[in-house]
Amino acid sequence: MITWRSLFKKFLTDPVALLSGIVLLFLVLMAVLAPVLAPQNPYDLIQLDIMDSEMPPAWSDGGDDRFLLGTDEQGRGILSTIMYGTGISLIIGIGAVIVQGILGITLGLIAGYKGGWIDAFLMRLADIQMSLSTLMIAIIVLALFQAAFDANIYADYAIFMLILIIGIAEWPKFARTVRSSVLGEKNKEYVDAARVIGLPARKVMWGHILPNTMTPVLVISTIQVAEAIMTEAALSFLGLGMPVNRPSLGSLIRSGYELIFSGSWWITFYPAMVLIALILALNLLGDWLRDVMNPKLRRGED
Amino acid sequence: MAMLEVKDLHVAFPRGKKDEVEALRGVDLTLEKGERLGVVGESGAGKSMLAFAILNLIAAPGRVSNGTIKFNGQNLLDLSENEIRGIRGNRISMIFQDPMVTLNPVLSIGVQMIETLQAHRKISKREAHALCVDKLKLVAIPSAESRMDAYPHELSGGLRQRVVIAIALLTDPEIIIADEPTTALDVTIQAEIMSLILTLCRENDVALILITHDLGVVAEVTERLMIMYAGKCVETGNTRALIDAPSHPYASGLLKALPQHAGRGTKLYQIPGSMPPITGLPTGCAYNPRCDHASDRCRVDTPSLEHGVACFNPLNTHEAAS
Numbered sequence: 001m002i003t004w005r006s007l008f009k010k011f012l013t014d015p016v017a018l019l020s021g022i023v024l025l026f027l028v029l030m031a032v033l034a035p036v037l038a039p040q041n042p043y044d045l046i047q048l049d050i051m052d053s054e055m056p057p058a059w060s061d062g063g064d065d066r067f068l069l070g071t072d073e074q075g076r077g078i079l080s081t082i083m084y085g086t087g088i089s090l091i092i093g094i095g096a097v098i099v100q101g102i103l104g105i106t107l108g109l110i111a112g113y114k115g116g117w118i119d120a121f122l123m124r125l126a127d128i129q130m131s132l133s134t135l136m137i138a139i140i141v142l143a144l145f146q147a148a149f150d151a152n153i154y155a156d157y158a159i160f161m162l163i164l165i166i167g168i169a170e171w172p173k174f175a176r177t178v179r180s181s182v183l184g185e186k187n188k189e190y191v192d193a194a195r196v197i198g199l200p201a202r203k204v205m206w207g208h209i210l211p212n213t214m215t216p217v218l219v220i221s222t223i224q225v226a227e228a229i230m231t232e233a234a235l236s237f238l239g240l241g242m243p244v245n246r247p248s249l250g251s252l253i254r255s256g257y258e259l260i261f262s263g264s265w266w267i268t269f270y271p272a273m274v275l276i277a278l279i280l281a282l283n284l285l286g287d288w289l290r291d292v293m294n295p296k297l298r299r300g301e302d
Numbered sequence: 303m304a305m306l307e308v309k310d311l312h313v314a315f316p317r318g319k320k321d322e323v324e325a326l327r328g329v330d331l332t333l334e335k336g337e338r339l340g341v342v343g344e345s346g347a348g349k350s351m352l353a354f355a356i357l358n359l360i361a362a363p364g365r366v367s368n369g370t371i372k373f374n375g376q377n378l379l380d381l382s383e384n385e386i387r388g389i390r391g392n393r394i395s396m397i398f399q400d401p402m403v404t405l406n407p408v409l410s411i412g413v414q415m416i417e418t419l420q421a422h423r424k425i426s427k428r429e430a431h432a433l434c435v436d437k438l439k440l441v442a443i444p445s446a447e448s449r450m451d452a453y454p455h456e457l458s459g460g461l462r463q464r465v466v467i468a469i470a471l472l473t474d475p476e477i478i479i480a481d482e483p484t485t486a487l488d489v490t491i492q493a494e495i496m497s498l499i500l501t502l503c504r505e506n507d508v509a510l511i512l513i514t515h516d517l518g519v520v521a522e523v524t525e526r527l528m529i530m531y532a533g534k535c536v537e538t539g540n541t542r543a544l545i546d547a548p549s550h551p552y553a554s555g556l557l558k559a560l561p562q563h564a565g566r567g568t569k570l571y572q573i574p575g576s577m578p579p580i581t582g583l584p585t586g587c588a589y590n591p592r593c594d595h596a597s598d599r600c601r602v603d604t605p606s607l608e609h610g611v612a613c614f615n616p617l618n619t620h621e622a623a624s
Contacts, residue, residue: 198391
């Protein structure tokens with residue numbers, strides 16, 4: 001049995017987990033507190049001045065103390081846009097995983113518990129979904145969406161579209177994980193006992209089996225957040241993600257990429273560093289969680 | 303009319319596309335209010351299958367292929383899923399073998415108990431909580447109030463089985479089916495748990511179906527006994543009388559196999575062979591290959607239950623038909 005306390009203890013004694021946790025906490029706090037901490041609001045056009053564009057970081061020649069990490073071609077401070085952009089990336093990542101989780105857990109639970117043709121149908125559906133690459137689906141849908149609506153509408157709804165598309169495209173990962181756990185759990189005696197008590201199938205599934213499948217769900221959730229952020233970054237890099245006026249980390253990297261050969265490397269470099277740190281921290285935490293939660297890798301410690 | 307009346311119950315599982323094998327092959331059972339019945343047999347005789355069939359919980363692809371299960375005159379097999387749920391865990395409840403696995407590991411005792419109660423009664427959380435604590439006290443769990451927040455892994459095996467018993471008693475059922483309730487427990491607490499079940503059944507006038515392979519326990523606890531072999535009842539009768547003078551050679555063999563019947567230094571008796579799988583039953587009486595008394599007729603005809611015994615060559619005849 002794993003308790004939250006023993007989990008926390010293990011977390012504190014594992015240097016990799018601890019470091020990833022600190023990095024993640026730092027980035028999350030930075031994103032949440034961006035409106036308070038950021039030296040500039042990159043969404044507020046009045047604060048932007050085209051004269052400030054493409055300034056190098058503050059410590060190099062031609063730098064300005066107002067912009068620690070330099071500015072992009074529209075005169076937005078890189079530090080401020082990173083702070084706001086991390087938040088957008090995190091919102092998309094977490095939002096997409098919530099959508100994936102709701103869809104995947106529900107369908108996986110039903111498939112695993114009901115079995116028979118319902119299981120076969122849902123899992124073939126998952127197979128089909130998995131055979132279509134997430135990026136491909138996202139590119140098609142977003143390109144259509146961009147073509148069909150005008151830029152302002154697109155800018156307003158891009159974040160929801162990204163969450164929905166990445167969420168829907170990746171549900172089979174959750175569904176498969178949950179289904180395989182349910183298959184392992186549903187023949188255990190506590191499930192019989194719950195049915196003998198007279199509980200309806202709905203309550204047996206959601207109240208008794210689901211809580212016992214949460215361990216692997218927790219693990220893939222962490223890794224899927226990283227995956228979703230990367231997908232969003234890739235889409236933004238292709239110009240199909242967040243619009244220029246509400247940049248995520250991916251769209252920041254893209255906006256600088258065009259200027260990299262003219263010497264303005266910082267526009268791409270700093271957002272990319274933050275993106276790498278974020279993904280690495282999430283993946284390392286996910287790996288750590290998987291190891292800690294896997295009973296086969298534990299030896300009589302509790 | 304008996305409270306529970308099972309007649310000619312067959313449970314079948316599909317084999318291949320068209321064929322079926324029977325796990326229960328025509329079981330009769332009656333249970334009066336407050337009566338305690340023991341069901342004894344080897345592993346695989348269909349004892350647990352019988353319990354699940356009574357609650358209409360045979361897992362697919364298995365099914366009850368024939369027979370009736372009348373509970374207070376109502377055939378449980380005719381009820382809809384919703385109606386039978388009102389009986390399961392409410393008027394007929396069940397205690398399982400291993401309390402380590404029958405309680406949900408991730409839900410607290412209180413949550414599991416209150417849920418059971420709320421599945422059958424319109425009752426507020428607070429009232430349910432109080433009732434649950436009462437029942438925990440009834441099964442002699444120390445500091446019952448604080449145990450409500452405990453998780454199963456925090457309790458010992460004996461305590462867990464007490465919790466399971468408390469859950470079974472929550473709704474004041476008319477019948478409790480106990481499927482080997484002490485097998486998984488330490489020998490030292492087996493007697494404690496068994497006497498707890500006995501006392502509770504007596505005091506609350508609850509009928510008990512005790513499924514076990516421990517004839518010693520059966521002799522102490524039950525009034526009537528039913529011996530099952532390969533999905534059939536081979537002998538039934540008053541527990542005392544049956545144990546003193548078994549009629550069916552199988553019943554006699556089981557009793558002879560008890561270690562206390564072997565003298566010091568003598569070899570323990572064992573019934574030769576093992577129970578045939580349900581997929582390959584011999585013709586005639588299912589017990590004939592292992593039976594010392596088998597005659598030619600036993601290999602052809604199947605004996606039916608008459609005067610409490612299903613045998614052509616009974617060892618003792620019951621004078622008073624049970």
